[in-house]
Amino acid sequence: MAKLELPAPEKTVTIGKSIQGLDIQLYCSGNGPISALLIGGVHGDEPEGYLFAERFMQEVQTGSLTLPEHLKLYICPRLNPDGCAVDRRTNARNVDLNRNLPTGDWTADFTNPRYFPGLSAGSEIESEITVAMIEAIKPRMIMSLHSYEHAMINYNGDCLDLAEAMARSNGLPPKSDIGYPTPGSLGTYAGWERNIPTITLEILRGQLPDDAYTQHRMAALDGLSFYRS
Numbered sequence: 001m002a003k004l005e006l007p008a009p010e011k012t013v014t015i016g017k018s019i020q021g022l023d024i025q026l027y028c029s030g031n032g033p034i035s036a037l038l039i040g041g042v043h044g045d046e047p048e049g050y051l052f053a054e055r056f057m058q059e060v061q062t063g064s065l066t067l068p069e070h071l072k073l074y075i076c077p078r079l080n081p082d083g084c085a086v087d088r089r090t091n092a093r094n095v096d097l098n099r100n101l102p103t104g105d106w107t108a109d110f111t112n113p114r115y116f117p118g119l120s121a122g123s124e125i126e127s128e129i130t131v132a133m134i135e136a137i138k139p140r141m142i143m144s145l146h147s148y149e150h151a152m153i154n155y156n157g158d159c160l161d162l163a164e165a166m167a168r169s170n171g172l173p174p175k176s177d178i179g180y181p182t183p184g185s186l187g188t189y190a191g192w193e194r195n196i197p198t199i200t201l202e203i204l205r206g207q208l209p210d211d212a213y214t215q216h217r218m219a220a221l222d223g224l225s226f227y228r229s
């Protein structure tokens with residue numbers, strides 16, 4: 001896709017359309033020298049993640065949450081709006097977007113249709129948008145919000161210190177390995193292959209939105225503003 005037009009500070013822009021024609025939006029807040037990217041709704045059946053992203057964004061927009069001055073924060077609250085709209089993990093073409101990114105280890109093999117990686121690496125519009133966001137923003141770190149029965153701070157790249165800082169706020173264990181291979185994932189694409197510290201925050205599956213927000217609000221802020229240079 002063409003080079004992505006980034007929003008100005010305190011603005012939201014539509015950076016693409018899903019297969020079903022829904023807007024994929026990107027919001028920016030702050031104008032500091034360090035950029036961070038927060039992504040929600042990669043998996044549409046993990047509302048714990050995208051509800052958190054939307055609430056966090058709303059708090060930043062209304063000023064009830066203040067970002068540190070060094071930070072320029074980008075938020076894409078629903079990368080997979082088609083999946084979110086119908087509570088489905090995959091996008092409208094049944095592709096698991098966290099297996100479709102163009103990584104060195106991308107494979108067409110899959111055993112469970114929930115993890116269908118697509119017909120080729122980076123084949124999906126949502127993957128093109130993810131790649132374009134990373135190229136345009138050049139984030140110092142990325143945080144993607146998911147949910148899982150085993151809540152954890154999954155970190156990819158050389159960033160145990162970042163994960164530990166978040167753990168002090170939310171009490172979850174930092175883990176570099178989620179327990180099974182994830183070719184084509186954001187953690188591999190950004191964290192391991194591009195040396196961009198990447199946190200996949202796995203919120204406890206089924207946790208009530210208010211409880212999840214209370215548990216992770218400061219951890220998210222601490223993580224997003226962790227790097228000062």
Ligand SMILES: [Zn+2]
Pocket residue numbers: 043046146147
């Ligand atoms: Zn997920």
